[in-house]
Amino acid sequence: MEMTEKTVAEWYANHPISAPHILTKLKNSRGSLDDVEPQELYPFDQDHYDGLDANARLADNTRMKPGDSVIDVCAGLCGPARWFATERGVQVTGIDISPNRVEGAKKLDILVGMQDQVRPILASAMNLPFEDAQFDAAVSQESFLHIPDKPKALHEVLRVLRPGTRFSFTDWVMHTPLPDDEQEQYRQRFACQSMLSIPEYETQLGKAGFDVVITDDVTEAWGDILARRLKMYEILDAEAERAGNPSKGDEFLKMYAKFVSDVQQRRIGGVRLTAEKPQ
Numbered sequence: 001m002e003m004t005e006k007t008v009a010e011w012y013a014n015h016p017i018s019a020p021h022i023l024t025k026l027k028n029s030r031g032s033l034d035d036v037e038p039q040e041l042y043p044f045d046q047d048h049y050d051g052l053d054a055n056a057r058l059a060d061n062t063r064m065k066p067g068d069s070v071i072d073v074c075a076g077l078c079g080p081a082r083w084f085a086t087e088r089g090v091q092v093t094g095i096d097i098s099p100n101r102v103e104g105a106k107k108l109d110i111l112v113g114m115q116d117q118v119r120p121i122l123a124s125a126m127n128l129p130f131e132d133a134q135f136d137a138a139v140s141q142e143s144f145l146h147i148p149d150k151p152k153a154l155h156e157v158l159r160v161l162r163p164g165t166r167f168s169f170t171d172w173v174m175h176t177p178l179p180d181d182e183q184e185q186y187r188q189r190f191a192c193q194s195m196l197s198i199p200e201y202e203t204q205l206g207k208a209g210f211d212v213v214i215t216d217d218v219t220e221a222w223g224d225i226l227a228r229r230l231k232m233y234e235i236l237d238a239e240a241e242r243a244g245n246p247s248k249g250d251e252f253l254k255m256y257a258k259f260v261s262d263v264q265q266r267r268i269g270g271v272r273l274t275a276e277k278p279q
């Protein structure tokens, strides 16, 4: 594992979206962990913006069909992977660099009896442990920002896809180059290794060997989603303080507010790109 990947894995080791948190919330809300349905996890196990609608877009854009073998690159707790398997009837391999998330994904799979449809594997996106041309679709959500060598990861995704199939993913982008000190703040606070512009992403996909088929700039939608998330964090923070628990701290809220404002001002933003491996 490269040093930057180790830093990312450590950053996610302390993330609030984790299997222990999910199991506690579920147990508190339904009283036991018996006979949990996959759908009951959906409110808790998706670590990306726009929830289940975002999954549906990726499934549609990659033209997923029942029986397909899908790879989710940087799959987290395999929340989206379980959704694709349950709602679209596909088999999903979810790779992730964070050991606690891969272990958490396995526990959640067992909880809802999906071990045969969803396979979490500890691996780097820059070195996929699979033969060439194994998968019928590839997806990823808000993860490439953490990857130090994006061209290498894009090349790996192309390699493991069958010819004529698609990769659809969302990621943070930089619309205007941010000064170095601001990029460093994003690195420190969000483990964001780098951001490309949308045209740079299209170029990198082309260089890897993909044909770009759809580019959706999702910055405006993310501006609204993120503003709602900031409000939620502020409320949770105030509640934690009132209950005598340590708050997330002003620093976190200040940086999150800067993130929201940078997105709303289109300094940075989001993109959903869909690219096809030529026949």
Ligand SMILES: C[S@@+](CC[C@H](N)C(=O)[O-])C[C@H]1O[C@@H](n2cnc3c(N)ncnc32)[C@H](O)[C@@H]1O
Binding pocket: 005, 008, 009, 012, 045, 046, 047, 048, 073, 074, 075, 076, 077, 078, 079, 080, 095, 096, 097, 098, 101, 123, 124, 125, 126, 140, 141, 142, 143, 146, 147, 148
């Ligand atoms: C924002 S989360 C998204 C998780 C999942 N896609 C979802 O939507 O629920 C980003 C994930 O990327 C993983 N990650 C970051 N860098 C990685 C790398 N180089 N290789 C594999 N996974 C990586 C992190 O461990 C984390 O689980």
